[in-house]
Amino acid sequence: MKKKDVILLVLLLGAAAAAAIFLRFSGEQEAQRIVVTVDGAVFGTYSLFEERTVDVENAFGHNRIVIENGSAYMEAADCPDKYCMTYKPVSRTNESIICLPHRLVVRAEGTKSTGIEQTELDGIVQ
Ligand SMILES: [Zn+2]
Incomplete structure (x- = not known):
């Protein structure tokens, strides 16, 4: 893996984690x-x-x-x-x-x- 690929992967993982956190706190959950x-x-x-x-x-x-x-x-x-x-x-x-x-x-x-x-x-x- 090139260094550039690693940076890209980290960025993608970071974005995915941020999206997951955002969804969690924005209340995108099954309502009761x-x-x-x-x-x-x-x-x-x-x-x-x-x-x-x-x-x-x-x-x-x-x-x-x-x-x-x-x-x-x-x-x-x-x-x-x-x-x-x-x-x-x-x-x-x-x-x-x-x-x-x-x-x-x-x-x-x-x-x-x-x-x-x-x-x-x-x-x-x-
Ligand atoms: Zn109406």
Whole structure:
């Protein structure tokens, strides 16, 4: 191996390690649940491991979120742009689906390592 090749290899390994660290800390991990908020207020929190349909019906309109196979997606919406229905299913931490006309946000959160509910953590601290 030439010296130049060694330098290139080290650079590549360094880049790979940096990418792995970045992914780890940017929360690209399997989410545990979704939080649905409407106009900034929490509508509900649902486990990604229980298949179900969540209907959100309010003054803004109707949205139907379907949870299956550890991910959630917008199955139906009566918003004018239907843009929320084009989002990819969310299954990883911090991924989200946004329905702007209905001020609705579906955000995936929680990881295996921090999957413990906040209340339980509080209990340990106290
Ligand atoms: Zn929408």
